[in-house]
Amino acid sequence: GDSVTQMEGPVTLSEEAFLTINCTYTATGYPSLFWYVQYPGEGLQLLLKATKADDKGSNKGFEATYRKETTSFHLEKGSVQVSDSAVYFCALHPSNFGNEKLTFGTGTRLTIIP
Amino acid sequence: DAGVTQSPTHLIKTRGQQVTLRCSPKSGHDTVSWYQQALGQGPQFIFQYYEEEERQRGNFPDRFSGHQFPNYSSELNVNALLLGDSALYLCASSVLNQPQHFGDGTRLSIL
Numbered sequence: 001g002d003s004v005t006q007m008e009g010p011v012t013l014s015e016e017a018f019l020t021i022n023c024t025y026t027a028t029g030y031p032s033l034f035w036y037v038q039y040p041g042e043g044l045q046l047l048l049k050a051t052k053a054d055d056k057g058s059n060k061g062f063e064a065t066y067r068k069e070t071t072s073f074h075l076e077k078g079s080v081q082v083s084d085s086a087v088y089f090c091a092l093h094p095s096n097f098g099n100e101k102l103t104f105g106t107g108t109r110l111t112i113i114p
Numbered sequence: 115d116a117g118v119t120q121s122p123t124h125l126i127k128t129r130g131q132q133v134t135l136r137c138s139p140k141s142g143h144d145t146v147s148w149y150q151q152a153l154g155q156g157p158q159f160i161f162q163y164y165e166e167e168e169r170q171r172g173n174f175p176d177r178f179s180g181h182q183f184p185n186y187s188s189e190l191n192v193n194a195l196l197l198g199d200s201a202l203y204l205c206a207s208s209v210l211n212q213p214q215h216f217g218d219g220t221r222l223s224i225l
Contacts, residue, residue: 004156034213036216041218042218042219043118043120043204043216043217043218043219044157044204044206044216045216046213046214046215049213089156089157091156093213100145100147100162100169100170101147101159101162101170101172102147102149102157102159102206102214103159104156104157104158105156106154106155106156107154107155107156
């Protein structure tokens, strides 16, 4: 079945550091890929998405590129801020019609220190 | 434009009891999905409702059931609560081929 593997956390960085959170997936066909962010006490917010190979999703300085050859969708940001501290989830939505469930990774907790 | 709203925010129950959680989808959305998020884990798909019917179900026992109303709002019911049912329950709404939007969840604690 479908699965998503994220790098183990927690991750602690200093403000303005470069961020990479690794995500790889296993799925049949061509799933859509997402990054969601969860702030303390809140639900999940969609951060960015990519729906086909080589697509780059971007939002709020974050980027991720859909790499079919390596089945990866790594999240990057060039200069993190304290406000980026949250838990980040990589997720996939299958391509087969009628299968609507999102499959999530276990999440990566990011803490940015001033 | 209101997003996905869930109620209640927090709930405390004891083992063996039954609980009902509620969700109002984002305006314009007709599909509602429910997820269970255990502490420190990613959300796990419970089921999805569309046109008032359960369209797809994850690996959850029959104690978990749901309903969707004509206005697209939805309920999640859990019977015979177990300690392991303690989690954050997330509702997500969507329309066909668009990303799911999540509410802030209901935190359920079982004593």
